[in-house]
Amino acid sequence: MTPKIAHYLQEKHPATPCIVVDLDKVEQNYADMRAAFPAARIFYALKANPGRPILQRLAALGCAFDAASWEEIEMCLAAGATPDRISFGNTIKKASAIRRARAAGIDLFVFDSPEELEKIAENAPGARVFCRLVVATDGAIFPLARKFGTGTDMALELMHRAPDLGLVPYGLSFHPGSQQVGPEAHEAAIGQVAMLFDALEHDGIKLKMINLGGGFPSRYQDEIAPIAEFGHGIGRALAFHFGNDQPEVLLEPGRYMVGDAAAIETEVVLVSHRSRTDPLRWVYLDIGVFGGLNEAVDENTRYLITTPHDGGPTGPVIIAGPTCDSADTLYEKSNNRLPLALKSGDRVRFHSAGAYVTTYATNGFNGFKPLDEHYI
Numbered sequence: 001m002t003p004k005i006a007h008y009l010q011e012k013h014p015a016t017p018c019i020v021v022d023l024d025k026v027e028q029n030y031a032d033m034r035a036a037f038p039a040a041r042i043f044y045a046l047k048a049n050p051g052r053p054i055l056q057r058l059a060a061l062g063c064a065f066d067a068a069s070w071e072e073i074e075m076c077l078a079a080g081a082t083p084d085r086i087s088f089g090n091t092i093k094k095a096s097a098i099r100r101a102r103a104a105g106i107d108l109f110v111f112d113s114p115e116e117l118e119k120i121a122e123n124a125p126g127a128r129v130f131c132r133l134v135v136a137t138d139g140a141i142f143p144l145a146r147k148f149g150t151g152t153d154m155a156l157e158l159m160h161r162a163p164d165l166g167l168v169p170y171g172l173s174f175h176p177g178s179q180q181v182g183p184e185a186h187e188a189a190i191g192q193v194a195m196l197f198d199a200l201e202h203d204g205i206k207l208k209m210i211n212l213g214g215g216f217p218s219r220y221q222d223e224i225a226p227i228a229e230f231g232h233g234i235g236r237a238l239a240f241h242f243g244n245d246q247p248e249v250l251l252e253p254g255r256y257m258v259g260d261a262a263a264i265e266t267e268v269v270l271v272s273h274r275s276r277t278d279p280l281r282w283v284y285l286d287i288g289v290f291g292g293l294n295e296a297v298d299e300n301t302r303y304l305i306t307t308p309h310d311g312g313p314t315g316p317v318i319i320a321g322p323t324c325d326s327a328d329t330l331y332e333k334s335n336n337r338l339p340l341a342l343k344s345g346d347r348v349r350f351h352s353a354g355a356y357v358t359t360y361a362t363n364g365f366n367g368f369k370p371l372d373e374h375y376i
Contacts, residue, residue, distance in 0.1 A: 001263045001351050008376050009265055009349075016267040016347065017287035018372040021049070021354055023057050025261035029227075030061060033216070033253060036231030040249040043087050045214055046072055048254030048355040049262075053375035055079035058257075066252040070097040073106060083107070087211075089252065091116055091132055091148055098123040110173060110211075112150045117158055121165035128170035129162055130211060131155045133196070135174040135189040149174065152196050159200055159207075171209030171247065172196060178255060179301075180215040182225045183233030190234070194241035210238075211250040218259025220352050221302050227256065255355040262354030264292075264371065268346045269322055281317045283338060285348070288321010288328040292361035292371055293350070296330040304351040309339035323366045 043066040064085035083105030102124035134149030162169040176185035295301035314337040321328035361370040
């Protein structure tokens with residue numbers, strides 16, 4: 001949590017549940033990534049947090065955007081981004097969304113199947129296209145390889161088809177999985193992409209761009225590699241595989257840009273024992289899975305949680321949300337321990353909660369309204 005957020009929560013005491021985003025921290029993360037990748041273009045993946053103040057701040061800084069829908073494209077344009085700074089980066093797009101994007105001036109579209117390539121050709125003639133490859137996602141907390149990407153053989157075939165369909169075969173992309181703790185997965189994937197670049201160039205198709213996707217991490221409880229380490233490792237891999245003839249490099253950070261720029265404040269609704277023989281306390285909060293903490297499902301993302309009673313005796317707890325669905329349980333297996341003094345009415349904070357929270361909140365399940373958003 002940044003000092004700016006801590007001061008805001010102390011002074012304003014906003015109603016809970018709420019998320020507070022430090023826009024200066026977002027800007028600093030963007031600057032750090034630019035320093036680590038001076039030759040790359042940064043396309044913020046706004047699915048991580050599409051808050052309008054975030055988009056406006058990044059657009060003013062010259063950042064580009066990775067959009068997954070026509071609605072996200074509209075958000076980018078409304079925030080001040082020009083069409084040349086927007087990539088339609090979802091391999092699953094409605095034909096109507098492709099047409100609207102093309103009419104708005106969007107010229108960069110991704111695909112990973114022959115059907116999607118044909119759909120782009122029909123609805124965005126003349127556009128630049130890039131093919132998403134499936135790559136290894138070892139080390140990622142959230143692997144994405146099952147749903148997206150194609151193999152190198154099909155990618156080779158489809159990039160050959162693109163000119164015949166009236167499209168420009170522009171580049172290749174991959175995603176090494178979300179929350180990669182080091183650059184090794186990116187480095188390995190670059191080697192895979194380079195071989196395909198060579199094969200296509202041998203056939204007369206000179207690609208101009210490689211999109212390294214996202215996966216850049218945000219710190220929760222465990223240490224992570226600094227972004228400079230990613231820049232060094234990825235830069236070394238690009239130099240090794242492409243030499244002095246390096247293509248344009250695109251990055252699609254989401255979590256890295258906003259994760260550690262925000263905190264959630266939530267109220268303890270109830271602390272209870274479910275039986276006289278069970279030492280575990282249940283701690284129910286006014287936010288849970290359906291309130292935006294979907295990434296805590298299966299306890300993959302372990303947020304740092306602080307309370308007003310830190311420093312005192314602690315005991316094991318199960319942490320859950322307020323709704324009537326038993327799936328609304330955040331942490332049961334992670335051996336979480338919270339202060340024994342914790343009681344109903346106390347406020348607790350989830351640190352580094354800026355990514356994949358606001359967009360995962362349901363619109364009023366059980367009548368609980370989505371968490372309030374504060375951008376400072």
